[in-house]
Structures are given as C-alpha cells and as structure tokens.
C-alpha cells in the first residue's frame with residue numbers, strides 16, 4: 036500500500052512546492068501527496084510479480100469497477116474486459132506470447148546480459164515476464180468492440196480504452212498489486228481470440244496485463260526525459276526553461 040511519507044527526490048519536491056502555491060483552497064494536501072505518490076510510483080512490474088500468492092477475484096473486480104470511471108469518446112464505453120484465471124488458458128496465452136515475440140525478447144536479453152544499460156535492463160525484465168507468464172495468477176485482456184479499418188483516424192477505439200487501462204493499473208498499485216501493459220501477444224491476436232473465445236472479426240484485443248501482488252519493498256519514480264525537453268507554453272518553439280520561474 037502507499038506510504039504517507041514520500042520517497043521523492045529534489046525534483047519532485049520542487050514541483051510539490053509549486054503546486055502547493057497553485058492549488059485551490061478546498062484541496063487536502065495529504066490527498067495530493069498520496070495521489071502524487073501513486074502517479075509517480077506506478078511502474079511496469081514484471082520481476083516483482085508474486086507468482087505464488089493467489090489474487091482474489093474481488094480485488095480485480097474492484098479495480099475494474101474503478102477503471103470504468105475513465106472517459107471514452109462519446110461515452111461509448113465500448114469495451115470488454117476478459118479476466119483470465121484458468122491455469123490451462125494462462126499456459127496457452129503464455130506459449131502464444133512467446134511465439135508472438137516473447138522468445139525473441141528472451142534471446143535478446145541473453146545477448147545483452149550484464150551490459151547494465153537501461154534499455155537492456157528493460158529487455159531483461161521483459162524476458163523474465165515472457166518466460167514466466169503462465170505463472171502470473173491473473174492475465175487481463177482489455178478489448179474494444181469492433182476493429183479499426185486501416186484508414187480509421189477518428190476517436191473512440193484504442194484511445195478510448197487507454198485511460199481506463201491506466202486507471203486499472205493505478206487502482207491495482209494502490210492496493211499493493213502490480214501489472215504491466217504488454218502488447219506482444221497481439222501479433223498472434225487471431226490465435227488468442229480462438230483460445231479465449233473472442234469473436235476476432237468483431238472485437239479487438241488491445242493489451243494483455245499480467246496482474247499479481249508485488250514482492251519486495253516499495254517502488255520509486257522512474258528516470259524520464261526532463262519536462263523542459265518535451266513541453267512548451269503557447270507555441271511549439273517556446274522553451275519551458277525560458278518561461279517558468281520556479282524551475
């Protein structure tokens with residue numbers, strides 16, 4: 036569960052002060068701290084998924100109920116959520132995941148083992164997941180009704196389910212569970228549809244989320260490209276550092 040004290044570095048403390056000054060008077064600062072911690076420490080969990088501890092259905096259902104509060108284009112709510120617990124089905128999905136690209140990730144991880152580079156550590160972590168997917172107690176497959184035509188450029192499909200998927204992952208994290216957004220299995224989506232009884236022509240599988248309790252101590256913020264490199268005020272070429280006095 037989330038701790039009240041925050042394991043943040045200086046950068047985050049600076050931005051906390053700035054938001055303290057900017058926030059409305061009716062907002063409880065301890066709630067802000069809790070939500071900020073949730074938002075900065077919800078990671079892709081692969082190695083630290085507890086493969087032994089069962090996940091009660093109620094926890095997944097609670098988190099999905101929260102996820103359904105997320106927005107969809109036109110409030111269409113054109114989603115379906117498949118929660119896979121059955122061991123044989125998980126085994127089938129894991130083997131499919133490896134055929135779809137997981138084996139290539141495992142081989143890539145072996146090639147770059149020990150380099151210490153950030154990208155290679157992600158590959159090693161992804162390989163660990165690919166090699167153990169059948170042991171993850173719950174695999175959630177978020178789906179959208181319909182299929183994107185090749186020239187589709189409107190709202191309401193992929194973009195309509197991504198906010199809910201992230202809400203689901205946040206809700207899991209706040210309860211002490213972890214997950215990871217994965218897409219590898221979609222390269223074999225038709226096979227997965229057959230395995231899961233999903234009508235492929237009418238339903239698109241968006242992702243596959245392994246869900247488990249997490250092991251070890253808490254999670255921290257990830258290194259990211261600095262905000263100054265990726266944000267501008269008002270105009271594309273307006274640089275953040277030139278405009279923000281609290282930076």
Ligand SMILES: Cc1cc2nc3c(=O)[nH]c(=O)nc-3n(C[C@H](O)[C@H](O)[C@H](O)COP(=O)(O)O)c2cc1C
Pocket residue numbers: 077078079080081157160161164215216217218219220257
């Ligand atoms: C659209 C998308 C697709 C992803 N696909 C995979 C995947 O197939 N396998 C995997 O292990 N991680 C996958 N990830 C997780 C990313 O690798 C991860 O979010 C990124 O390395 C940053 O790590 P963090 O989430 O812990 O901050 C995906 C994430 C997103 C948003």
